[in-house]
Amino acid sequence: MNENFINIWVANSELGRIQSLREPIAKRREREGKTFDTSHPLVQAMIKGWKTGSKKGSPVDCLVIAPDFALMGRQMVNELREDCERRGLSRREYYLTFLKEALEGKEPGLGNIVLTREHPWQSVLDLFHTPTVENYQDWTVVTIDTTAFEKGGTLTIDIEIGREEGEAAFYLFDGDRVLSTTEGVPKDVLTWVWGEPGDTRQITHRFDRGQLFKLGVTGPWVKEEACINAFCTKISVEENQKEPLEEKRPEPNEDIPNVPLSELNVSLDSAQLSQEILDVFRAPGEGYQDYTVVNIDAMAFADGGTLIIDVHVGSADTSGSFDLFDGNTELPTEGYPADALTSMWGIRSNQTGQIRHLFARGKVFKFGATGDWYGEKGQTNAFHAKISVEEH
Secondary structure, three states, rough: OOOOOOOOOOOOHHHOOOHHHHHHHHHHHHHHOOOOOOOOOHHHHHHHHHHOOOOOOOOOOEEOOOOOEEEEEEHHHHHHHHHHHHHHHHHHHHHHHHHHHHHOOOOOOOOOOOOOOOOOOEEEEEEEOOOOOOOOOOEEEEEEEOOOOOOOEEEEEEEEOOOOOOOOOEEEEEEOOOOOOOOOOOOOOOEEEOOOOOOEEEEEEOOOOEEEEEEEEOOHHHHHHHHEEEEEEEEEEEEEEOOOOOOOOOOOOOOOOOOOEEEEEEOOOOOOEEEEEEEEOOOOOOOOOHHHHHHHHEOOOOOOOOEEEEEEOOOOOEEEEEEEEEEEOOOOOOOOOOOOOEEEEOOOOOOOOEEEEEEEEOOOOEEEEEEEEOOOOOOOOEEEEEEEEEEE
């Protein structure tokens, strides 16, 4: 290579990776009077490399390790051919790209993906853990590289949660965000969703120029024993085609703060499967709810279907939270919306999100839009919603 690199080969069996060889290797070292310090920082970096997502049976892991022993990149030889084909590069070109990306801090192979115009989507299948200590986060992190999209686009993350025990929260951050394991509820979140075992969810985020993102996945603090569950994501980018939604800023009503902004009615049937609305929501203040309500009549779908609500939040400073309820539910004015069928919270300015709800027979729903609890009470923002039904 050059003066900046040292190239070494270390058998993973020497580090204890292969269970069946641990005892024979220990006996051989004892017989030869040799020791092996597995606590050395370089050895620990190697062990971290093959513990962080490596697949069984990979005979060689290519690791890039910094002078301070930080792990900067990993390439599994079993995936080299597939990765070369996916990015349309020869092995030589791909490996050089792998080294450059590692030095640029993109952490190739460490739970990250690179999206380009030629390859605008990738899938990730991994595990998350439910921490047992309150205010502790046990992160599974996926770094998402969208720098190839210089003019920006919309990042979409389609999520499927496994059917083992353990709910999951999915948080999207800027790429330079350092994820702490002890900070409690994460701050500076771009957007997030929560789901139970077997649920499907979606995150969308519009960005103005190519950048790095981090998707952090963790379980909530509600389990006495740690749970492990799987998740699968399809992560994709669509380049920008539309201008951001213009904000709509009615003045907040300080004299009558709890008067509903509006209540709309939407009726859907086989002849009209979708409708679009443009309205405003208002920040309720921490611990309260101040819903703009949309009544959705889906009674015409006798055999049921999937209700889909695509939401785009305007460009004012206030983030939005959105909850779907049964039509006969009395919407709360404070506290968490415990009776909600599904929710998405903290959708920031100029960002998008989607609610999906499967129903077995025709019924009426209430869709509530409100500001999140971190916005200044009374401040408003616009939202555009496309409400549709996919018939069974």
